[in-house]
Amino acid sequence: MLAVRWRARPGAEEEVAALLARLAPLSRAEPGCLQYDPHRDPDDPRAFFLFERYADEAALERHAASQHFRELVLGQALPLLESRERVRYVPLLPD
């Protein structure tokens, strides 16, 4: 599982939100993507949180190699971010 925190540059937050809204359904449709939920901090509109779960390593690699990841994340979202934190966790229990 990946807990990802993005912080948009000032003024870029709505564009980042729009990119995530486009990205989520495409990611969710990937084989092996179990959960891809973007969130926003209601008290801090520049703060985003992504909860991503993949069936296995191959599914995560498929995500990272996908055209929508390369285009929407690497190409468009990352330049709009002030910071990006990506922590990998393992479930303590089965679902």
Added chain:
Amino acid sequence: MLAVRWRARPGAEEEVAALLARLAPLSRAEPGCLQYDPHRDPDDPRAFFLFERYADEAALERHAASQHFRELVLGQALPLLESRERVRYVPLLPD
């Protein structure tokens, strides 16, 4: 949705993990608890991440008022923690 990060005191991490393993099924059984997934950082055994989703405010309040929360979290886990961060997010998209 709540993104919760716990950091156990040195030497207390296995006890914290055991408490979370007891707490998760009890939380998941609460009416209105949609997801209660404890995780651990494979590279840092003292770091835990909880992903919690509730149907509504009342469900979250039920969780906080539950005996297992009071007993296992407030009573036993919190004294074992070096730090606790709890951020509330709202989903950007419907599930």
